Amino acid sequence: MTTDIDVFEEHRPVLLGVAYRMLGRVADAEDVVQEAWLRWSGADRTEVREPRGYLVRITTRLAVDRLRQVKARGETYIGPWLPEPYVTDFGDTVADTAERAVLADSVSLAVLVVLESLSPLERAVFVLREAFGYPYAEIAAMLERGEAAVRQMAGRARKHVEERRPRYEVDPVQRRDLTERFLAAATGGDIEGLMSLLAPDVRLVGDSGGKAKAPLRVLETADKVGRFIVGATRKGIPAPSFRFLELNGGPALLVLSGDKPDSVFQLDVLDGRIQSLYIIRNPDKLRSLSAV
Secondary structure (H helix, E strand, O other): OOOHHHHHHHHHHHHHHHHHHHHOOHHHHHHHHHHHHHHHHOOOHHHOOOHHHHHHHHHHHHHHHHHHHHHHHOOOOOOOOOOOOOEOOOOOOOOOHHHHHHHHHHOOHHHHHHHOOOOHHHHHHHHHHHHOOOOHHHHHHHHOOOHHHHHHHHHHHHHHHHHHOOOOEOOHHHHHHHHHHHHHHHHOOOHHHHHHHEEEEEEEEEEOOOOOOOOOOOEEOHHHHHHHHHHHHHHOOOOEEEEEEEEOOEEEEEEEEOOEEEEEEEEEEEOOEEEEEEEEOOHHHHHHHOOO
16 A cells, blocks of 8 residues: 555655755755655645645745745855755666756756856746756746746746856766876876866866865866865875765765765866866765765
8 A cells, every 4th residue: 555655755856856956955955855745744635636746846835935045044155155965876767868967967066056046936947847847837837927937937047057057078987087087196196197187277166165175266277276186185184085976967086084074076077178176075065975
């Protein structure tokens, strides 16, 4: 017999995926999904014809409300902001290669940073349409807006994202290879090898939230990025170890000090070279990786 819990757990991955793409924060996304469960457990089932659509609608509205609260507080952040790393493993749940590519791209660090500049409603429309393929009519019903208005928001959001997102290649094999070569060159003190991996206009974005050592501004050019990486590697961390895993739809490097997550490195690749280097060192954003 299928229970209410069974139905909710079946759709939990989709709900978490929607909430995370809306918020860029794992803890906030989990809070939203938990609130969706409370709404679901108290709902009149006779009024629910399609559980997945009902649950996505609740989750989306809760995420929009949460995002509005965050923006209203006008929180300041020390240094560049990056999304909290999100473990992605589509496994057998997404069989189609094209669909996998869309889902991976929609959760990438580069895209999520751009989504931060959208309004909460525009972000909801973009996520539901571009990542999950919902028809405009369904999105309009979820957000209680007219379909024409939703189409306009989708067009504005899509144009905004396309104009501001960095260009990169999504081939996971190439990204993993470059990540391994980057690690070898950085830890081996191979300056020439490291520089050969960096595009001339490479960008390094470091997120520490002021709670760890990382650049407080975006570094640009191979020379500046290379010198920073070499200097940081020479200083080192106590008892370092390294682990490869899939984060935000692509290969990433988790650096541990002892058994504690110290930082996450992820690369964007274009024309066989590192175009963007993301480093997340804010300890608040690495807690969820302790059990990985």
